[in-house]
Amino acid sequence: MMRFFQWLHRWVSLIIVIQVLLWLVSGFYFSLNGHHGMSGHQYLEHGDHAMLSEVAPTVDVADIRQRYPDAKTIRLHSIAGIPQFIVTSVDDTHYLNGLTGAVWTTSPELATTIAMSTYNGPGDVQEVSAIQGSDEILNWDDAGYQVNLEDDLNTRIYIDAASGQMLNHRNTPWTLADWAFRLHFMDYSGGRSFNHLLIWSAGLLALWFSLSGLILLINNFAKGDMNPRRKPTMLEHLQREQKPVASSCGGGGTCGLCKVTLEGDDLPAPTPAEKILLSESEIEGGLRLSCQHRVDDKYSIKLPDHDAATVTLELATRRLLSPSIVELTFNSSEAVSYQAGQFMQFCIPHREQVLTRHYSMATSPDPHRFVFTVRQMPSPSEKIPPGIGSTYLCGMEKGATIEAIGPFGDFILSENSQRTQLFIGGGAGIAPLRALLQTELSRSQPRSCVFFYGARHVNELCYRNEFTGVDQLEYIPVISEPKENQGWKGATGFVHEEVEAWIRNQDVNQLDVYVCGPPPMLKATMAMLAEAGVPRDQIRFDDFGI
Template identity: 45%
Template sequence: MKFLQWLHRWTSLIILVQLLLWTISGLYFALVDHHGMKGHQYHQHAELEPLSVEAFAQMDASWWKDFTAITSLRGRKIEGIPQLVIEHAEGTSYLDGRTGAPWQTHQNLALAIANSTYSGPGAPLQVTPVTATRDLHGWQGNGFRIDYNDDLNTRVYVDRESGTVLDHRNTPWVVADWMFRLHFMDYTGGRSFNHVVIVSAGILTLWFALSGFILLAKLLSTGEMRINLRKASLKVHRAGQQHTLVGRQQQTVLQVLQQHRMPIESGCGGGGTCALCKVKASSSATITAAERDLLSASELQEGYRLACQHGLDKLSTVEIKALDVQRHELKLVGTRWLTPMLKELRFVSGQKPVAYQAGQYMQFLIPAATTKRRAEDIPEAFQSAWKYMPTGEMQHSAVRRSYSMASCEACVDGQHELIFTVRYQPPATGDCEPGIGATYLCSMQVGQSIEAEGPYGEFLRQVESPRELFLIGGGAGMAPLRAILQEELQDAGPRHVVYFYGARNRQELVYHEELLSLQRYGQVYYVPVLSEAQTQCQWDGAQGFVHEAALAYLAEHDWQRFDFYLCGPPRMLKATREMLAQLGVAKERIRFDDFGI
């Protein structure tokens, strides 16, 4: 099913691109006149003078005696020179009406013929012999191309064998030709629907429709898609107490729990990637594809399921873990851009200080609101494109978004600040699409408040372990790893810390100077790794993928002396976990935080 979904998604992208091309080319055909598409803006029709009877009488009949089955004998004058056109069984022959020799179009004559059909403001630039050209589809032979220095880059083609103008071409014709190619999906220039590409596109579209029906049937049969709008109840067992919650059947268990303010962990916002929203149901409950990937066989056998993967029509009774979390009103006291795309937000709690451990996170309750997008809220990376971005107000419904604390509790000032790093992501259409939380938070002004719930999470230091810490992070994964590093350094006897951090370029290195300072004091071995080649600034450090740089280090050191902490983008996280598994590191010595960041 995963492969089918992947193939269906990419097929839809290909079809969407082709639909866009059809729309663009169709609009072009509707707006541009036919004469302009033919490239005949400066073309004038030149009538050829026919030969008189007297001129025919002066010719020698022996000139055409060798031709068999002659069907037509015509005469005309081309630039004052008589020409015979003889159609016979073998084809068409052209003779010089003065000598009977085969017709020859020399360069000067070709120029004169082209000039007789040209009415534009330009003058001829050059005459070039040609035997084939993309301007004339299917033509091969001997001829001349005469270029004119007008505003349309006109080109006139003259056939050497017959002395006739083959056609006019110019820049508007080239544009029209490409529009025909895109519209007919015929990139040979033949302008025909009868070719392999259009047949393949038809088969691809048919496959897209069939695979859509297959996926729809599969989702409906497994309960991953629900269309029932009726109300339903959910019985929740927590800490020996039972609660009955009411929701709609198409809602997920996670949505109902959050709607009724029943604390439950969730890092990915219900996307089925973090595996934090585990609830205990029945071992006979349906198992989804996401659960097979994220939960162990023993957990599935015991009845554990993901609350974001089941609706109330599938799970009516669940048991959840009692969490010591509270709602807090957080007031924004400071902001700054750490990188062109990553913003640091500093909050203080309006009630009592929030007690938390390094590596934990808060769920921000992004309210239903109308957010005004302003230029000063747009990160540096998008400033040049600001005038092209949607402006004005953006409406969205209430959502939850999770962000890890970027500092340990003991490392902030007396106001007990909570520090978060938020990666700006332009919002897409739809209330639950990515970008809503980041846009809202990055648009907040100092002094504004927002509700947050927590702390959540078990991405914590193994304090009892004697082993050193090996941190591997990337992108916004800096936040919990920085907090863990700071918390470790606050201990009376801190363990040695190795930190490999990956970014695309020099500008995206977060807290770079701070970590360099810690390294200079010998408190941490810090290795920044850039994945993109540096052309605009000098970079003497490590380059490539961060997990590969970490592997090179571990190959020269005793990796068994480390506990590993990982946080970063999904691909980096997946590659790093696979690398450590191949190295032989036990799972219990690897802790990671996967919020799909």
């Protein structure tokens, strides 16, 4: 539940921060321009109407009363020096020419005259257009005219055809102000309303933000996080002591890399994060995430990666495995003992800091030779930079060196099992799976292996020739975009769907499963395995907490 509230709090806060920024920017715009600068009335002429004695109608009001016996009011008005009767009834309003008694009509020439009688700016008429309503005039969908003036503000004057009335002036400052109002009041429909669904939703989100924040705050108090004298978490303690412990989520309990074994009496109960990221057998064996518990004298901490050390790697070769995946081979003068499936933590220099990125070894163990597959992360747009770690590593020249810490990880082959070894991968997840397969198949009596590997295109099937036609290995490549791979005769679709079809004919209790690949593929595969009934203790996965 706490993970849900953390997720909710984080994303709702992002939405609220964006809206607060919009409020600040639009509010600053209001203060800077003032009411008059945003009204659109910079060149509006507030002139006096002609005296009715000067525009006396030739039609008698009695005749108007006779034509409209249900009229509630009959008013005399002046439009550009022409008398006009406005007859109001219960259901409608009629506009009549006071000189002829006919229904009022507004010609383009009259509309221009009316518009210019309300204009005191420097511009001349540029265009007169007949229109049917306008988004710039609220609640007006009738026939009329838009008179455009050629001036410095791009003034537009709207005239209603039925009444001959000038509805309003609009210009470029008004358009900017209108959008500022929309942003400020979250009224993107232009209805100029404070009472709409979006602002109700914003209120509910703000309420959720407050409630989730309060729950997280109470949880922090309960855990002692707000106490300046609190004991550090095991992860913090190990990092301060510069002990070899991996983490990619900063102690948030989402990556599952900072595993330690606790020894002693009365071990702490597993947290919700540990119940998700660790298997029951791991929890029963004393395995915990060091970021989830504080240092306590009641039990000791045993590091699974106590042999991890900092080594200097020198780039030996680089080759392109697919359009997006590069194979990098490093040499080390220092011998490093590691198991297939483990990874190294690269120290990537970036500006004035050092970032860490995790990459799995892609071959069976060799103490002086390390092979990694790196997915090049291009820039999705001009404003977003490409992946820092992949860009640096793929840009290294032969002979260049870099520091790495390791080995880390427990994504290793199962022992004391004669079950079928099922490998499921995609993309750069090929690295640890290839190392595991090489190690298993090099044994004197390898177990039966099945390898499903998914890619979008044929040219993205890394190491395809290496896995084809190997004894003890059933290799099933799966292409998700067959239309772009004409001539492909193999499996198509998503890789987890192919595995699901295969696994229906298997005894799930006789499978050891290894999964590594992109986050969506990993999530879908883990859900499919759970649905298929594969015991959780027989599933191992590696996602570096992405």
